[in-house]
Structure formats: C-alpha cells, structure tokens
Amino acid sequence: MKSAFLMIISSLFLMASSCHKHGPDDENNVVTITVNKPSAGQNVNVSNINIEIVYAATSLTHDIEIRIYPKNEPSEILYSHTEHLHRKNATVTKSASITGYPAGTEFVLETSACIDLNCELPKATKSVNFFQM
Numbered sequence: 001m002k003s004a005f006l007m008i009i010s011s012l013f014l015m016a017s018s019c020h021k022h023g024p025d026d027e028n029n030v031v032t033i034t035v036n037k038p039s040a041g042q043n044v045n046v047s048n049i050n051i052e053i054v055y056a057a058t059s060l061t062h063d064i065e066i067r068i069y070p071k072n073e074p075s076e077i078l079y080s081h082t083e084h085l086h087r088k089n090a091t092v093t094k095s096a097s098i099t100g101y102p103a104g105t106e107f108v109l110e111t112s113a114c115i116d117l118n119c120e121l122p123k124a125t126k127s128v129n130f131f132q133m
Contacts, residue, residue, distance in 0.1 A: 026059065028059070030057065030058045033053060033113060034054040035127075038109060043133040046096075046099075051094040053066065054092075061086075061113050062085065062113065063113070065082045071129060081094055108127055108128070
C-alpha cells in the first residue's frame with residue numbers, strides 16, 4: 001500500500017512539473033516560423049491544401065495556431081488548428097479543404113506561436129498569401 005501511494009505521488013509530481021511556468025528565459029526566447037506549404041503567391045487547388053510549417057525556438061515553442069481565411073474577409077475563418085507543442089523544434093503538417101470560391105480568390109494562411117507557456121508575451125507570427133487555382 002505504501003509503495004502504491006509513493007508511486008501515485010511521484011506520478012503527480014512528474015505531471016505537475018512537465019508544463020511549468022517559465023522564468024526570465026522566456027523573454028529571450030525567439031521562435032522562427034517558416035511556412036513551406038503553401039508558398040507565398042502559389043496557385044493552389046483549395047479543395048486539397050497541403051500545409052507544412054516549421055517552428056524553431058531558442059528555448060521552446062508553446063501553443064501554436066494556424067488559420068486560413070479569404071484576404072478580403074479576415075473574420076471568415078475557413079480553417080483553424082491549435083496545438084500545444086512544448087518543443088524546441090517542430091514541423092506541423094496538416095491538410096485543409098475549402099470549397100465555394102472562384103479561381104483567383106486570394107487567401108491568407110496565418111500562424112502564430114507563443115514564446116512563453118502562458119502566452120503572455122508577444123507571439124511570433126507569420127503569414128503567406130496564396131490563390132485558388
């Protein structure tokens with residue numbers, strides 16, 4: 001019984017310490033975002049958009065968000081993805097499907113990453129514009 005209790009306490013301690021509030025290093029953390037797909041200005045079949053984004057941090061990348069919307073209607077979010085990474089480097093690959101827009105429609109893929117655990121400091125951001133083929 002005593003060993004089971006110790007195991008439970010140890011497990012709780014490990015879980016609590018895995019995502020902790022970070023200190024002053026967060027203020028110096030730099031997250032670089034590279035959008036590989038779609039590339040800026042690319043003509044894309046928006047019924048099958050391949051997304052590939054690389055996040056690289058000097059410390060850790062925390063929460064990320066990816067959104068796609070028509071350039072002329074930024075409040076109309078057509079695709080949204082959020083994820084808690086808590087890693088130094090990560091490549092995120094996703095796919096999205098958008099229908100009902102004519103050829104030539106311009107879209108924006110916008111992504112952001114928190115540089116600190118609580119997302120209190122300014123986020124790293126990147127956006128690319130692409131077109132419906």
